[in-house]
Amino acid sequence: MKLEYILKDIEIILLSGPEDVEIKGLEYDSRNVKEGDLLVCINGANVNGHKFIESAKAKGAVAFVIEEDVQKDDKLTYIKVKNTNEVISTLGRNFYENPSEKIELIGVTGTNGKTSVASFLKDILSQDEKCGFIGTIGIFDGKNDYLNKNTTPNNIEIQKSIDKMIKNNCRYCTMEVSSHALALKRVENLKYKIGIFTNLTEDHLDFHKTFENYRKAKESLFYMTTSANIINIDDVNGRIILDNIKTLKVPYYTYGINYDATFRAKDVELYEDKTVFSLLGPNDFERKVTLDMVGQFTVYNCLAVICACYVLNMDVNEIVNRISKLKGVNGRFEKVENDKSIHVFVDYAHTPDALDNVLKSIKTFARRRIITVFGCGGNREKEKRHLMGKIAQEYSDLAIITSDNPRYEEPNEIIKDILVGINKEKENYIVIVDRKDAIKEAIYTAKEGDIILIAGKGHENYQIIKGEIVEFDDKLVAKEILDSLNE
Numbered sequence: 001m002k003l004e005y006i007l008k009d010i011e012i013i014l015l016s017g018p019e020d021v022e023i024k025g026l027e028y029d030s031r032n033v034k035e036g037d038l039l040v041c042i043n044g045a046n047v048n049g050h051k052f053i054e055s056a057k058a059k060g061a062v063a064f065v066i067e068e069d070v071q072k073d074d075k076l077t078y079i080k081v082k083n084t085n086e087v088i089s090t091l092g093r094n095f096y097e098n099p100s101e102k103i104e105l106i107g108v109t110g111t112n113g114k115t116s117v118a119s120f121l122k123d124i125l126s127q128d129e130k131c132g133f134i135g136t137i138g139i140f141d142g143k144n145d146y147l148n149k150n151t152t153p154n155n156i157e158i159q160k161s162i163d164k165m166i167k168n169n170c171r172y173c174t175m176e177v178s179s180h181a182l183a184l185k186r187v188e189n190l191k192y193k194i195g196i197f198t199n200l201t202e203d204h205l206d207f208h209k210t211f212e213n214y215r216k217a218k219e220s221l222f223y224m225t226t227s228a229n230i231i232n233i234d235d236v237n238g239r240i241i242l243d244n245i246k247t248l249k250v251p252y253y254t255y256g257i258n259y260d261a262t263f264r265a266k267d268v269e270l271y272e273d274k275t276v277f278s279l280l281g282p283n284d285f286e287r288k289v290t291l292d293m294v295g296q297f298t299v300y301n302c303l304a305v306i307c308a309c310y311v312l313n314m315d316v317n318e319i320v321n322r323i324s325k326l327k328g329v330n331g332r333f334e335k336v337e338n339d340k341s342i343h344v345f346v347d348y349a350h351t352p353d354a355l356d357n358v359l360k361s362i363k364t365f366a367r368r369r370i371i372t373v374f375g376c377g378g379n380r381e382k383e384k385r386h387l388m389g390k391i392a393q394e395y396s397d398l399a400i401i402t403s404d405n406p407r408y409e410e411p412n413e414i415i416k417d418i419l420v421g422i423n424k425e426k427e428n429y430i431v432i433v434d435r436k437d438a439i440k441e442a443i444y445t446a447k448e449g450d451i452i453l454i455a456g457k458g459h460e461n462y463q464i465i466k467g468e469i470v471e472f473d474d475k476l477v478a479k480e481i482l483d484s485l486n487e
């Protein structure tokens with residue numbers, strides 16, 4: 001595509017070098033640059049992207065969008081703007097020709113449940129037409145799966161992925177929209193058909209500073225939608241957001257258990273291996289639903305999905321038929337099968353609220369002891385650590401405190417923060433720094449009928465220690481230890 005077209009609507013301070021350039025690709029990371037690409041240089045939190053101009057040149061970059069003065073090469077093009085991060089979404093929109101308007105984009109935001117809701121929705125919609133996916137567990141472009149470093153990637157990555165989805169004949173794309181992405185303008189210039197709100201509890205205050213900012217970031221998704229906003233009104237923040245967006249032209253739909261909503265679940269029954277409730281919907285719809293998944297939060301996630309499918313004009317009975325067949329999501333309350341009569345679950349709960357929810361659900365069906373293995377990630381919000389310690393101890397017969405992606409922090413220092421929330425007079429907790437040893441201890445001490453929850457890492461197949469990524473998969477580790485009991 002001609003450079004001129006890519007620069008449409010961009011406020012340029014200075015353009016130097018050839019103007020009539022053909023651009024083959026758009027990149028924000030020098031490591032991915034190919035011959036003929038344009039590199040957008042971002043002065044980031046860790047490094048200054050302008051530093052990589054020389055290496056991008058060596059790889060064949062022909063143009064650079066910059067915000068600082070750099071050493072120039074006469075044969076190449078430099079476009080200086082005020083803030084590169086702020087123009088990136090317009091560059092992406094121009095280069096990929098407004099991809100979000102050519103697909104039915106559904107965004108899911110909230111503290112917990114984004115991956116679950118976006119994945120369930122993709123599973124259901126894909127039964128009729130192709131659906132792409134962007135979220136924590138990866139990107140699906142209609143043909144291939146890719147790993148994804150962020151829950152919601154950089155804007156160029158998003159628009160490039162949606163463009164691929166369109167080329168691969170996807171009608172829909174479901175995507176998780178994190179609060180970081182909303183605050184950092186990673187989703188600007190995208191049009192969402194539907195926006196879904198799951199819930200809001202304290203998280204990421206290291207980044208947003210105040211809860212109000214955090215809520216506002218989440219709320220901004222609902223001003224980017226064209227067809228519908230779907231809100232969980234059992235959540236107090238959902239009700240606040242609803243009040244704020246009620247006057248918008250875009251219609252809103254609600255879901256919940258405790259309040260009268262567009263879709264409401266009544267008489268919820270939680271079991272070890274299933275969940276049952278009565279679904280109430282528009283036009284006096286009422287039907288009993290049995291889910292092949294466990295936990296009260298699963299009911300909320302399914303209500304959000306039901307509501308979105310309804311907005312997409314699917315027959316409610318058909319939605320329920322499909323929901324009843326869902327099996328869950330990778331690393332979300334996933335059972336590790338074994339023949340020891342110990343119930344081992346791997347779950348991605350890595351926030352106080354998620355841990356509280358998952359343990360509360362387990363409590364409702366636990367017949368014997370609950371053993372919880374968990375830790376807290378390094379270089380992330382410290383405030384959550386003591387809260388998670390308190391919650392794990394409160395609901396568990398044994399809480400095993402261990403490591404979860406210490407990143408650049410000292411594992412023992414993270415554990416110290418968790419221990420602040422632990423009542424030392426009780427003897428129902430131990431510290432085992434090595435995660436594999438912690439899982440081993442849980443399995444070795446478990447007796448028939450006990451439940452082990454291994455929380456925090458879910459689908460992750462790595463540990464980040466001192467910035468290095470080391471192979472580690474809770475499910476595989478647990479399975480290996482369980483199998484070794486037979487030897």
Ligand SMILES: CC(=O)N[C@H]1[C@@H](OP(=O)(O)OP(=O)(O)OC[C@H]2O[C@@H](n3ccc(=O)[nH]c3=O)[C@H](O)[C@@H]2O)O[C@H](CO)[C@@H](O)[C@@H]1O[C@H](C)C(=O)N[C@@H](C)C(=O)N[C@H](CCC(=O)O)C(=O)O
Nearest residue numbers: 028029030042044045046047049052150151152154178180
């Ligand atoms: C604070 C934050 O959000 N940082 C994100 C941001 O990094 P940054 O702009 O500061 O990047 P940087 O590493 O300083 O590099 C600057 C520039 O140089 C480029 N570069 C870098 C190295 C190189 O060799 N060549 C090169 O060109 C980089 O691509 C970048 O364009 O842009 C990067 C690329 O898009 C993101 O990967 C990175 O997310 C980091 C990894 C991160 O941890 N983010 C978390 C806080 C986050 O965003 N989390 C939310 C979800 C959280 C949740 O819901 O639980 C998410 O959406 O993932």
Ligand SMILES: Nc1ncnc2c1ncn2[C@@H]1O[C@H](COP(=O)(O)OP(=O)(O)OP(=O)(O)O)[C@@H](O)[C@H]1O
Nearest residue numbers: 111112113114115116136297332348349354357358
């Ligand atoms: N609706 C919900 N409410 C509360 N907790 C939930 C809900 N859905 C899932 N959980 C719990 O939170 C964990 C994370 O779920 P999920 O991955 O769907 O959330 P997420 O919002 O995508 O998280 P992330 O911000 O890390 O991407 C699950 O493993 C489960 O324990």
Ligand SMILES: N[C@H](CCC[C@H](N)C(=O)O)C(=O)O
Nearest residue numbers: 350376377380404405456457
């Ligand atoms: N999207 C979240 C995931 C946290 C997962 C947990 N295992 C951890 O490393 O803290 C983050 O990067 O903050």
Ligand SMILES: [Mg+2]
Nearest residue numbers: 114115136151
């Ligand atoms: Mg997620």
